[in-house]
Amino acid sequence: MPFLDREEAGRRLAEELAPRLTGAEVVVFALPRGGAPVAAPIARALKAPLDLALVRKIGSPYQPELAMGAVADSGTPVVVRNEDVIELIGVSDARFNEACAHECAEIERRRKLYFGSRRRADARGRVAVVVDDGVATGATTRAALRAVRAQAPKRLILAVPVASTEALDALRAEADEIVCLEAHEYFYGVGGYYADFRQVSDDEVIELLDQYGTGAARG
Numbered sequence: 194m195p196f197l198d199r200e201e202a203g204r205r206l207a208e209e210l211a212p213r214l215t216g217a218e219v220v221v222f223a224l225p226r227g228g229a230p231v232a233a234p235i236a237r238a239l240k241a242p243l244d245l246a247l248v249r250k251i252g253s254p255y256q257p258e259l260a261m262g263a264v265a266d267s268g269t270p271v272v273v274r275n276e277d278v279i280e281l282i283g284v285s286d287a288r289f290n291e292a293c294a295h296e297c298a299e300i301e302r303r304r305k306l307y308f309g310s311r312r313r314a315d316a317r318g319r320v321a322v323v324v325d326d327g328v329a330t331g332a333t334t335r336a337a338l339r340a341v342r343a344q345a346p347k348r349l350i351l352a353v354p355v356a357s358t359e360a361l362d363a364l365r366a367e368a369d370e371i372v373c374l375e376a377h378e379y380f381y382g383v384g385g386y387y388a389d390f391r392q393v394s395d396d397e398v399i400e401l402l403d404q405y406g407t408g409a410a411r412g
Contacts, residue, residue: 195355195375198389199227199326202354202374203234209372210322210352211238220314221405222246222341224325224333225307226393227383229401231354232324236405239322243405244314245398246323246337247303249296251289253282263332264293266300267340275332307398314407321346323368327383328353331360338367355386 196202219241223232229245236243247266253259261278265271272293279289321341328334334351342349351368357380361373375386384390 196387198387199230199393200234202326202387203231203324204238205374206231206324206352206354206372207235207238209374210235210350214239214320214322218319220244220316220319220321220346222314222316222321222323222337223401224248224323224337225303225398226395227327228325229398230393231326232322233401233405235322235324235352241322242314242407243402244316244407245307245402246341247300247307248333248337248340249299250333251292251296253278254284254288254292256282260330260332261289262293263336264296264300265333265336265340266304267343270297270300271336271340271343273332273336273339275330303395306395307402311402312407316341316344316346318345318347320348320350322350322352324352326354327386328356328360328364328373329380329383330357331364334360334364335367338364342367355383356380 219239221232221236221241221243223229223245225245249264250260251262253261262274323341348369350370352372355375356373358376358378
């Protein structure tokens with residue numbers, strides 16, 4: 194089993210990233226919820242603020258786990274369409290847009306829940322590191338990278354513990370650099386690479402933002 198849990202995976206990613214980013218101004222963006230415990234050790238090691246890339250998968254009507262796209266929070270929402278899936282299942286533009294609107298509403302709910310009046314990190318002119326606990330198909334990751342890219346960072350890095358090689362190849366055009374500890378051609382789901390892959394709660398995400406978000410005191 195490559196990783197004990199998300200925190201250990203984050204520590205190992207931090208060891209890879211720290212030498213590359215010494216002296217740089219960095220902002221760390223986690224995909225919640227599972228990416229937050231991975232991103233926290235990275236933010237701690239780099240003495241960087243932790244923020245969130247709020248993104249939602251747009252599931253297929255009768256197979257919610259099958260992504261026909263994704264949407265990310267970026268002022269104007271960033272929408273990614275999986276055209277092959279949309280064509281395969283025969284979803285109309287109206288049905289897709291309806292599902293997209295539903296996920297946008299969930300993003301808005303999470304923004305209020307996680308941040309409230311909390312000040313957000315500013316990636317403009319800095320190195321932005323986007324972190325998740327793994328990448329299977331890459332739809333949500335692509336949306337997150339595009340949303341963070343819209344903030345005009347100096348450099349955009351994707352950092353993940355594990356991913357499918359196919360997804361990584363498709364994402365190389367979206368990031369300036371990808372740091373991945375384990376890439377597998379035959380990929381059976383992110384959770385299969387963790388001994389402990391329990392669900393992360395909203396309260397845990399909020400607690401990590403309290404510890405490492407913009408304005409938080411760091412030891």
